Amino acid sequence: MSTSPKLKLYEEFALIGRALGNAHRLDMLEHIAQGEKGVDALAAKTGLSTANTSQHLQQLKRAGLVDSRREGKFVLYRLADDNVLALMAALFGVGERNLASVSKVLRDYFQARDSMEPVTHEELLARTRDGLVTVLDVRPADEYAAEHLAGAVNIPLDELENRLSEIEDAPEVVAYCRGPYCVLSFEAVSALRKRGINARRLKSGLPEWRAAGLPVETG
Amino acid sequence: MSTSPKLKLYEEFALIGRALGNAHRLDMLEHIAQGEKGVDALAAKTGLSTANTSQHLQQLKRAGLVDSRREGKFVLYRLADDNVLALMAALFGVGERNLASVSKVLRDYFQARDSMEPVTHEELLARTRDGLVTVLDVRPADEYAAEHLAGAVNIPLDELENRLSEIEDAPEVVAYCRGPYCVLSFEAVSALRKRGINARRLKSGLPEWRAAGLPVETG
DNA sequence: CATACGATCAACAGATCTATTGATTGATGA
DNA sequence: TCATCAATCAATAGATCTGTTGATCGTATG
Known part of the structure; x- marks a missing residue:
């Protein structure tokens, strides 16, 4: 047949x-x-x-x-x-839930750098309204220029060490990068905490934020 | 590194x-x-x-x-x-929307057999409440026995020809099978329409129905 | 027109995937 | 215990995938 x-x-x-x-x-x-x-x-x-x-x-x-x-x-x-993006999220979701090898990497690497619960979209949106939180984009400058969360400050992870003064007075920092497994924001949060800065990580990255219809800027 | x-x-x-x-x-x-x-x-x-x-x-x-x-x-x-199931649905969705080859098969084969808009879960659920619709499971008997939509009648596609009398008086028939691309329900609807029976197809199949938390039976 | 540059193509070797075959394991029941 | 049936394993050939190399194509620019 x-x-x-x-x-x-x-x-x-x-x-x-x-x-x-x-x-x-x-x-x-x-x-x-x-x-x-x-x-x-x-x-x-x-x-x-x-x-x-x-x-x-x-x-x-x-x-x-x-x-x-x-x-x-x-x-x-x-x-x-x-x-x-939705397809990739579904793929990652199945992996996280059903593959022991994935859980292991998440535990061994990612959780070690950020033991705190990440910030969700909704939470971040609510907090920015109060103006208390500094949103930090730790991706390279070209990606920030192409598009970033509305109101975010850009300090690429490479330069974070030298530019700490720009954010060390912030009462609270939320760092983000490319997506849920992008290491930049994990490293950034880890580095900021060592300096005593109150930092957390956004659960996902720019693409998910944009896809959710939340405000972005370019330039 | x-x-x-x-x-x-x-x-x-x-x-x-x-x-x-x-x-x-x-x-x-x-x-x-x-x-x-x-x-x-x-x-x-x-x-x-x-x-x-x-x-x-x-x-x-x-x-x-x-x-x-x-x-x-x-x-x-x-x-x-x-x-x-959600991952598969996402995969199929991307294929349907972005691959011309998929659209072609859907047009050439599937739409040819069922030009009508398929019935959604919600629609079917609402209509069964009125008791006007006969829900027809056209999968093989063993799959029906394992699990089927609550209240559905089983006539495997093979036997449909010989058992038409069982449903020819129904004012409306909704046929379903394994999933959105399962051919059995398409063939069934096509065959029923030729006999002048008012038949439509359920948009998805048993697994999606169950995953949506809607009522199923076994035996 | 000649040149430069981004991107693609073509050909290749090495790795991985697929389906088949026949042997082997695990559980059941005579 | 032996025979049987379901399932897995092991080995294999042929197909497909992956990354490299060097040639080629298309567009912009001097």
Whole structure:
């Protein structure tokens, strides 16, 4: 028999699964979710070669996870839509709940740096209204420039050590970066606490914030 | 440098992605979602060899998508939890929205058999309260026996032709089967309409109904 | 037009995935 | 204990995936 239409569909859906089936591509998706990026820029962020990056991107595109457009001599890639973020969240959720190896990394690395419950969107939104909290973006400057939480201050993790004076008077700091597993905000919170600064971490990152329809700024 | 904790996590999540990256495994997940199943039973449903089925199941298990328990000489596999269904729904959603090849199959095959908007959970629930609608389960008898929508009648698609008399007086029939891409209910609706019976299809299947907390029965 | 640069393509070796085959384990019941 | 059935394991060939290399294409710029 010719393969049933259901299997034909599942073949297509499996293509998406395979696209999600490589750690580098998941990493690329996280970076792309920060905002449109060219191939070389992505290659630099992920540490892969340009050709390799290009090929991975094409695989993501064939799977319908990203789109691209040409601008001058650059080809800019972006997430296809917000459903892709939802899909990644579902994937991560299943991993967190059902894989012991994931729990272990979360415990051994991430919880060691931030024993406190992270701040949720709602909580942060409520606190910023009171004006008591300093929102700190610890991503590199280019990602901050592309887009950031409305009202956030940018101090890339690299520079945090030297620019502590800019925030040491803040009564409370909430740091964020690219997403739930982005290490920058964990390191930042850890460093700030050592200096006696009252710091917590936002549970997710910029893309989730934007997807929730909460206010962002550029520039 | 040793791979960062983020990449270590993404490596684990990618394992889940790869588990979703094969049409047969997606098919198996759909079958397992109907209720616990042994390896041989699944092999029969999917048309794969026993050994092959066993290996696919172990891959799904390593990815945290299914669990298993021994009962006598059978090993019964079941979905790890409802988040797995949510993950599959997210995967299918991205495919439907972003892949032209998926739209094409949906148009060419599925819409051809059922041009009407499918019935949603809410709609069906409301109509059954009025007692006007006959809910028809067109899956094989063993799957019906394992679990079915509360109040549903079982006529497997194979037998529909010969058992039309049982439902031809119903003012309205809603047919369902395993999930959104299960062909049985499409074929059933198509066949019933040809006989002049007022038939529509439930948008999703038994697993989604159960996961939504709606009433099911066994036996 | 020639050059530079971003991106893609083509070809390749090594790793991983898939399905088959036949042997092996585990539990049941004669 | 032996025979049986369900399931897994082990080994294999063929297909697919991954990352590298060097060539090529498309666009902007001097």
